[in-house]
Amino acid sequence: MKPSSAKNIFIGLAWPYANGSLHLGHVSAFMGADIIARYYRLKGDNVLFVSGSDCYGTPIAVEADERGISPAEIADKYHAEFKETLINGMGFSCDIYTRTTTEHHARVVQGLFLELHKKGFLYTKKEKALYSPFLKRFLPDRFVEGTCPKCGFGEARGDQCDQCGSLLDPLELKNPRINPKILTHRGKLTDADVQLETRQSEQFYLKLSALERDLENFVSTKSGLWRVNASSFAKGFLKQGLNDRAITRDTDWGVPIPIAGYEDKKIYVWFEALAGYLSASKLWAEEKGQSEEWKDFWHNDEAIHYYVHGKDNIPFHTIIWPAILLAEGKLHTPDRIISSEYLNLEGKQFSKSRAWAVWLPDFLANFEAETLRYFLVMNGPESSDANFVWSEYSNLVNGELIGTFGNLVNRVLTFGKDKFPDGLNFPTALNKESKELLLLAGETFSSAGRLIEDGKFRAAFRAVLNIAENGNRFVNKSEPWHKIKDETKKGEVEDELAVMVHLIRVLAVLINPFLPRTSEKIHGFLGLGTKELKWAYPEPNKLQKIISASPLFKKIEDEQIDKQLSGLKDALRSHT
């Protein structure tokens, strides 16, 4: 039973694109969503945490052509991998993790499309675009190269010349061709094969210009609760004035346009994948057998909508998606935007083509997910680009997570279990130190909770670890291993140890949003379940037994780190 004051919290986690494995950079941007979801659930609020795989688009279609398989095979493969690594591996507690290739999604997207069309926010316009007779498809700019009209450089990209730096319209390129980098599986191609031609094409446009005032109003009222990178981008973007955008494409791999005469075109990802937040919400409700329940989140002014993603997704979540929602008119617009900066790897950007990456499946095969959750909270790109450094990962995990936190749990529980196998009686009166320690722990629920709500995960977890440090000091000062030898002090030892054990229980609640499996493990040691867990100071049990105790995490060995580093060195050698 939810309290009557329960809030409806919607959390939209950016949908990863299903054309390659996720790397740690993606995960660093995603982590916050799960922390927020778990936190609000513990608070007793109604949480709807949705995500899914973004499966459509020309890059996947071209890649499929290259490998001689269907786009669906690629999408299926990575969708399955995302689900495995994010949900099972990282422990993300999504209420639904779906994908854009479902019929349900297509129906919702088409419904939204028709609604905006009816309201006059969509119109068609003909424009020229580059077409490949060989691939039988129109190509996005970055798949095109040609001779720069300004400097004559022969390998200018469709959008920019790397030699003279000019911004280009791909239609200006002389001798436009398919960028050979995208055709890797075909052997030699003739000049004729790679030639592109200009063709007329008609597309639907979203009338952003008509929504300009609404968007300005939206940004100025709501951006106070966004991360700074999102609010400053949105403001700067609006200052430049809004141009209408095409929201359909000439492709065969996407959601069909629900209007006759456009069978060879599809709705573009900007409209289509973003609408996944809504379609997933509706699917969640349907699968639950409460098909109207999505409205608690979307047709409810009191709901709070969080969006969590990397900074590359800021335009879509601060401008495009709000524009679609405002045009629709009844749906709830974003409230809090938790947009991360980038995570670099050993000082360099993650790069698929240069093989400079740590892939999530590889990582999970070699290291514990909980240690990654910890590291990305403590060292994630919250306010500026951050760096994943292997030695740093190992130092922090071994030194702080294991040394400070894990060791506290282990030293107290093993000692307590050994000396008081029948359990510990919680003292009827607390001494000054014990009172202060437990008071500090109790206060952390509100201070850390506030920080989580604001997306300041590092500071929140730091506050939690601070309690563990105090716990270690308390144990050192108390020296139960001395006192226990003195029969007259046995009562004192039991009192202090009971306080310590209870502190560990409090810690196990506080870390739950960050390290859910560790939290469960500790509760298990104490013979407690986590089903009824609340984000509040738990009342101490009169008699607390310790069922079992063992180290919470495995230490990271130097050899494991060396192996990862030498793998990266190999990548560097073969790609320079």
Add this chain to the structure above:
RNA sequence: GCCGAUGUAGUUCAAUGGUAGAACGAGGGACUCAUAAGCCCUAGACAAAGGUCCGAUUCCUUUCAUCGGCACCA
């Protein structure tokens, strides 16, 4: 090119118009319940140059360095 961000101890990150905090790493110490973990102590930093101000790491300008966006790439 235009726009924007960043540049803080060996490393990874904080904070702030008034003498810069933390963690890891380094050095030293007392202890031993604990995954040689924990605790105490010590050393160590505001990219460079100007400007505004009683006073700037914090605001402004310039330089250098790194990075991102610049719309059909997610």
